[in-house]
Amino acid sequence: MILKRNLRNGAIWGVGFAIYVASNGLTYKSLYKTKASRTALAVTFGNNRTMNALFGPSPGMDTVAGFTYFKASMTILVIAGIWGLLSSTKYLRGEEDAGRWDLMLAGHSTPLRQTVKVIGSVLAGIIPIVLFMTIGTVVGTDASLLLAFWFALTAGLMMAMFVSIGALVSQLGSTRRQATLIASAILVVAYLLRTVAESGIGLSWLDWLSPFGWMDYVNPMVSPNPVWFTPAIGLTLLGIAAVIAIAGNRDAGAGLLRSHDRHNQRRVFISDPRTLALRLSVISFLSWALGVVVYSLIVGSIAKSASKSLPIDSISKILDKTSGSSSVTAPSPGNAAASSSHEVLMSFYALGLVASSIFIAVAAAGFLTSIRQEESEGRLHQALSGRISRTGWLASRALSALAMIAMLGFLAAVSLWAGANATGVRLGFGPMVSAGLVDVAPAAIAIGFGLMLFGFVPRIASTATYSLVAVWILIEALEGIGGWGHWMADLSAFHQLAAAPYQPINVVPAIAMFGIALVAGVAGVASFSKRDLVGD
Amino acid sequence: MASKAIEARGLTKDYKGVVALDDLDLAVDEGEIFGFLGPNGAGKTTTIRLLMGFIAPTKGTATVFGLDARRDYVKAHSKMAYVPAEASLWPSLTGAETLALLGKVHGSFDPEYMKVLVDRFDLDPERRIRAYSKGNRQKVVLISGLMTRAPLLVLDEPTGGLDPLMEQAFRESIAEAKERGQTIFLSSHILSEVEALCSRVALLREGRLIEDGSLSEIRSLGSIFVDIAIEGAVPELAGVPGLSALQTEPSPSSPDVTNIHCKVKGPMEPLLSVLSGSNVVRLLSREPSLEEMFITIYESDQKR
Numbered sequence: 001m002i003l004k005r006n007l008r009n010g011a012i013w014g015v016g017f018a019i020y021v022a023s024n025g026l027t028y029k030s031l032y033k034t035k036a037s038r039t040a041l042a043v044t045f046g047n048n049r050t051m052n053a054l055f056g057p058s059p060g061m062d063t064v065a066g067f068t069y070f071k072a073s074m075t076i077l078v079i080a081g082i083w084g085l086l087s088s089t090k091y092l093r094g095e096e097d098a099g100r101w102d103l104m105l106a107g108h109s110t111p112l113r114q115t116v117k118v119i120g121s122v123l124a125g126i127i128p129i130v131l132f133m134t135i136g137t138v139v140g141t142d143a144s145l146l147l148a149f150w151f152a153l154t155a156g157l158m159m160a161m162f163v164s165i166g167a168l169v170s171q172l173g174s175t176r177r178q179a180t181l182i183a184s185a186i187l188v189v190a191y192l193l194r195t196v197a198e199s200g201i202g203l204s205w206l207d208w209l210s211p212f213g214w215m216d217y218v219n220p221m222v223s224p225n226p227v228w229f230t231p232a233i234g235l236t237l238l239g240i241a242a243v244i245a246i247a248g249n250r251d252a253g254a255g256l257l258r259s260h261d262r263h264n265q266r267r268v269f270i271s272d273p274r275t276l277a278l279r280l281s282v283i284s285f286l287s288w289a290l291g292v293v294v295y296s297l298i299v300g301s302i303a304k305s306a307s308k309s310l311p312i313d314s315i316s317k318i319l320d321k322t323s324g325s326s327s328v329t330a331p332s333p334g335n336a337a338a339s340s341s342h343e344v345l346m347s348f349y350a351l352g353l354v355a356s357s358i359f360i361a362v363a364a365a366g367f368l369t370s371i372r373q374e375e376s377e378g379r380l381h382q383a384l385s386g387r388i389s390r391t392g393w394l395a396s397r398a399l400s401a402l403a404m405i406a407m408l409g410f411l412a413a414v415s416l417w418a419g420a421n422a423t424g425v426r427l428g429f430g431p432m433v434s435a436g437l438v439d440v441a442p443a444a445i446a447i448g449f450g451l452m453l454f455g456f457v458p459r460i461a462s463t464a465t466y467s468l469v470a471v472w473i474l475i476e477a478l479e480g481i482g483g484w485g486h487w488m489a490d491l492s493a494f495h496q497l498a499a500a501p502y503q504p505i506n507v508v509p510a511i512a513m514f515g516i517a518l519v520a521g522v523a524g525v526a527s528f529s530k531r532d533l534v535g536d
Numbered sequence: 537m538a539s540k541a542i543e544a545r546g547l548t549k550d551y552k553g554v555v556a557l558d559d560l561d562l563a564v565d566e567g568e569i570f571g572f573l574g575p576n577g578a579g580k581t582t583t584i585r586l587l588m589g590f591i592a593p594t595k596g597t598a599t600v601f602g603l604d605a606r607r608d609y610v611k612a613h614s615k616m617a618y619v620p621a622e623a624s625l626w627p628s629l630t631g632a633e634t635l636a637l638l639g640k641v642h643g644s645f646d647p648e649y650m651k652v653l654v655d656r657f658d659l660d661p662e663r664r665i666r667a668y669s670k671g672n673r674q675k676v677v678l679i680s681g682l683m684t685r686a687p688l689l690v691l692d693e694p695t696g697g698l699d700p701l702m703e704q705a706f707r708e709s710i711a712e713a714k715e716r717g718q719t720i721f722l723s724s725h726i727l728s729e730v731e732a733l734c735s736r737v738a739l740l741r742e743g744r745l746i747e748d749g750s751l752s753e754i755r756s757l758g759s760i761f762v763d764i765a766i767e768g769a770v771p772e773l774a775g776v777p778g779l780s781a782l783q784t785e786p787s788p789s790s791p792d793v794t795n796i797h798c799k800v801k802g803p804m805e806p807l808l809s810v811l812s813g814s815n816v817v818r819l820l821s822r823e824p825s826l827e828e829m830f831i832t833i834y835e836s837d838q839k840r
Contacts, residue, residue, distance in 0.1 A: 097666075175666065261667035265632040271640050280626065378624030381590055382677070385618040386641035389610050532591035 002091055002118055006125030013083060014129040016474075017076055017155065018136025023477040025068040025140030038062040053199040054298065056212070060222035065143045069151060069221040076133075077215055078191065080155045084162025085169075085183035087122045092170035093179040096253050105252055112248035115167070119240060122163050130156040143221060150220030157232040161211050162187065164239030171246040174255030211235065273374075273383035274396040281370065285404050288363040292356055292408050293415045299352035300419020303345055343502065345425065349416055350499035356412035357439040357494060358476075360405050361469045364443035367401040368450035369462040376458075376536045390529045394451070398521055401447050409440035427501060435500035441513035442472065442493035448517030448524075455527030458534055539602075541566045541688050541719040542587060546596035549582050549743075556582040558743040559596070564721055564736075566687075569714055571734030572723040573830065579743040580723040581621060584692045587721070588618055600688065614643055617686035621693040621723075623673035627666035631659055631676050638680035650683040656705045671697040682709050688719045695729060707732060731826040739833060747833055751826065758829045759799035764811065765818035770794050771810050778802040793817060 032038045042061035052058060055074045060066025092115065095101045104114050130152040137148035166183045173179030190210045197206035197213055207213030217228040250256065269279035371394070374380045384390060413436025420427045450465035475492040489495045493513060498506035542564040549557040557579040564570045574580050585591045586598050589609030598605040600612040625634055635654075639645035654661055657675045665673060674697045681689055695706050710733050713720060724730050730737060731751070738748040747754055759780065765787060773782055778801045787793035800807055804821070811819075824832065 259667075261664045262662050263630060263664075264662065265630060265636065267633075267636065270629070270633055270637045273637070273641060276626065276629075276637060280628065378620075378622060379626060381585075381588075381618075381620060382624065382638065383641060384590070385588060385613060386638075387610055387614050387643045388641065530592070533585075 003121035003124055006087065006121050007128060009087075010125035010128040011132065014132030016470075017079075017129060017133040017152075018139075019474065019477055020076070020136075021068060021072050021133060021151075022136040022140030024072045025064050025137070025142075028064055028067045028071070032067075035062075038067075041067070051302065053195045054302070056194075056216050057198065057219075059219060063222070065141045065147065065221040068137070068141045069219075073151070073154065073215070074212075076155050077158045077212060078187075080129075080158040081162045081187045081190070081211075082184075084122075084159040084164075085166040085180065085187060087125065088119065088163045088166030089170050089173075089176055089179045089183060091118045091122060092167055093173060093255075094176040096170075097176045099253075102252055110248065111250075111252060112244060115243060115247040119163065119167050119243065123160060126156045126159045126163075129159065137221075141221070147221055147224060150218065150224045150226060153229065154215045154218055154220055157229060157236070158211060158215065160236045161232055161239070164236045164243070167243045168239045168246075170255075171243055171250065172256045174257060174259035178255070178257065178259055272388060274388070274393060274400070277370075277374075277397055278400055281367065281400070281404065284366065284370070285407075288359070288366075288404075288408055289411055292359055292412045295359070296352060296356055296412045296415035297419040299355075300349070300416040300421075301423055303348040303352070303420065304423045304425055347499065347502040349420065349427070350502035352416055353412065353435055353439050354494060354497060354499060356409070356416075356436070357442055357497060358469075358473060360408045360412070360440050361443040361446050361472070361493070362466075363408060364401065364405050364446040365450065365462075365465040365469050367404060368447055368454070368465045371397050371401070371450075372454055372458060372462045375533060378535065380533060384533070391525055394454075394525045394528050398447060398451055398525065402444060405440045405443040405447070406437060409436040409438075409443075412436050412439070431501060431505065435505050438500070438505055438507060438510040439497055441497065441510040441517075442469075444517040445493050445513050445520075448520035451524030452520040452527075453524070455524030455531065458528075458531075459536070539566050540564065540599075541568070542570075542598070542600055542721060544583070544586075544596065544598045547583070547586060547593055547598050548595040549579075549586060549591065550594040555743050557586070560740075560743075560745055562738060562745065562748065564719060566719050567714070567717050568736060569710065569720040569722065569734045571730035571737035572721060572740065573725065573727070573730060573737055574740035575725060575834075577742075578740040580740060581692055582743075583740070584618075584690055584721075584723060587690060588613075588616075615686060616688040616690055617642060617681040617684040619677050619681035619689070619691045619694045621696055623670075623677040625665045625673060625676065628664060630662055630664050631668065631672075632661035634665060634676055635661065635680055635683070638677075639683060642680075642684045642686065645680075645683045646685050647683075649685065650679065653679040653682055653709065656709065657702060658705075669697075671699065671702070674698060675702065678706065678709075682713065685713075685716065686718070688721065689713060690721045692723045693725070694722070695724070695726065703729070727825070727827040727830055737826075739830070741834060754826075754829055754833075755823050758824045758832045759801040760804070760821050760823060761828075762796075762798050762800055762804075762807070763818070763820045764796040764798075764816060765793050766796065766811075767793050767815045767817050769814065770796070771814050773798070773807070773810060776810055777806045779807060 032041060039062050042058070055070060058066070058070045061070055095104070095118075101114070105111060109117070130149070133152035133155055134145065134148045137143055137151050138145060141148070143151070162183065165186055166179070169179040169182040169186075170176075173182055190212055193206045193210040194212035194216070197204050197210070198216075207216060211232060214228050214231050218225055246256065269275040374383065380393075384393060410433060413432045413434075414429075416436075417427050417429055417432040446465055446469055449468055450461050453461035453464050472492040472494050475489060476494055478488075496509040496513060498504065498509075540563050542562065544560050544562040547557060547560040547562070548555070560579075560583060562583075572580055572583065582591070586593055587600060587605050589606045589612065592606055601615050603612040603615075605612055626637075629637065631654075635650060639647075639650070657679060659672060659675045659679065663672075665676070668676070674694070678694050678698075681691065681694075695703055698706065707729070710720060710722075720733075722730065722734060734751070736748075736750050737754060739746050739754075747757065759778075767790075770784065773779060773796070779798050780801065781797070781799045783797045785795050787795050798807075800821075
């Protein structure tokens, strides 16, 4: 069953990766048609230490394959690592937490055999990912099948390493949450090591310690060096060997690390289930906030150097495709150079805000999922057995979710503003905060849509909300390829955002989106107050 | 006439063609301990979810202290406490935090009594819910319901996972609640528990109510178990009205004595008149236990 689920899940992720890589390649080809423009871009990025530190080295940037690898690889490797660690901790420690592991062991299986079987099933899910990504790379970049395969294999091996790490920490941690936190910390450290190594402060040897660094050395799309797959394969096998050594020798349900299952009563935020929701959301919210703040600070602080000598037509084309509004009018010939450079810089900030808007919409889907989980896991019966009305409960949860996305939008804007100011670029604080708040409109729609489904068809609410956001992201990616009708792009809520500060803030579509969210949300709350409570 | 804590009229719940509860009429008086019996899937939990307003009836109505269980559920909840069969709680909270939260969810609770219950049920409140066993999680929801001192306790198989010592603690707590005049609606399939605690019971089968009454009324529906020892000739008993499950065997201790076991439904007089001409050396009769009653009633209902 786990094998079937992972193969299906792998196929979905594989298609997603394929589309992402293909869209990057096709976008590059459509934006940089001439040799001169490609060379200019390569010079810009090739000499930019900050960009290299964040996204990796950029060899062969003047080729479709080189640019696509530079643009897409880091995102894919990070997602691949997250996929690997979440999959293995879910099916190993998660099953033990849920008590289903004991049922498996009650049959013919042993702890060791069952563990190896699960790891094998999760690793099998990588095969369709590599397969589809190879196809997407060939289609989008015109690379040879072998080069495309090496590229896909970097993602596949990153997944395998973190499947192995996830499996190991599942033996160490005594809860799924603890195991996931440890594995996530390892991923973050691996990324930071590589970032420091590429930052040009004489610590490039740190690359050797990081799985991200090993994949940089493979350099699959320009001059492949598959020998650097060896440490990745070695780490994977080493992790699995450690799992095998531990799995058969520990008690089912117990981890090698002690968990803190005892503490004195903390009275904050337990006055009722609504405030409890805030308390339980804190870690999730802080994680998103940290991600948004770090990302926005980085974008804000590198924008000035990264945008130097970028041609205005390249970035404005991306923005025109991402947002629905048309770009600003061309500057007069006399001020063309200065104005163009300013526009590039502003458009860089605008892209940063749009990217934050996407993160925040994904976070919104997560907040909606936690609302549904209260019901599907049976806790809502307990929460609603007292004096709290259903309408009051759901409305307060919805307002909390809206407050959290508004806070994320605010933090994104303020961090971007702070990053820009630190590099001497003076952006207006008020307009930036306004832009940040307007940009959470897609997240608000996701919440409204999710609430409506929660009210009418609760069992699909979570999946459908994530799917809606995924479809919007997919439309944005496909829009980069071109050839789609405008109606298609209009279906994406991200497409309705004005690219501030590159373009003036347009509150009308934002108000319309908030209005749609409100109507959908109210309908959902009203329906929830009348329907039966249902489990999974 | 006692006022009603719970009243259901024609209460029906249909899940897309599957009838979970069919035309239930039920009344529970204030201060009563009411046992709600039935095998798995009989509709006990569906009835409780309807009483709590978690689900809407397809037909019929349910009221709690005169308040519509669906429409006025918030007001109704202020007069009732709920203990679910499965304790689904927040894993990261401790037992103490969960009790504080659930006390506030209800609106009021007796903190001193909560301490008494925590001691009585031997709960370690400092541990997180995720570290509790199933039985300990059940203790948390049980304590959370009892500590409210609500006028009506709705208990859905509340002792699942509790050991026999805790079962005693539960019975002690229910006795205290009864002394305080609280009404208790106890859904269970532990018949000894219902027999020990309840003054009245209802039996449910496949969503239908098949019996409802006091324990003595329910017992009168069943047969009395009779053991007879006769020395010498044994009279013809097969045709005695109301007699069933007749078994005869020679006494292992005395070859002249025959032991007879049978069940008698209705008056004993026909049996006694047949035995009057015999040398009866021993005659014992006993009422059936609730468990035996349960099986008899279910078997006869199944035949119908």
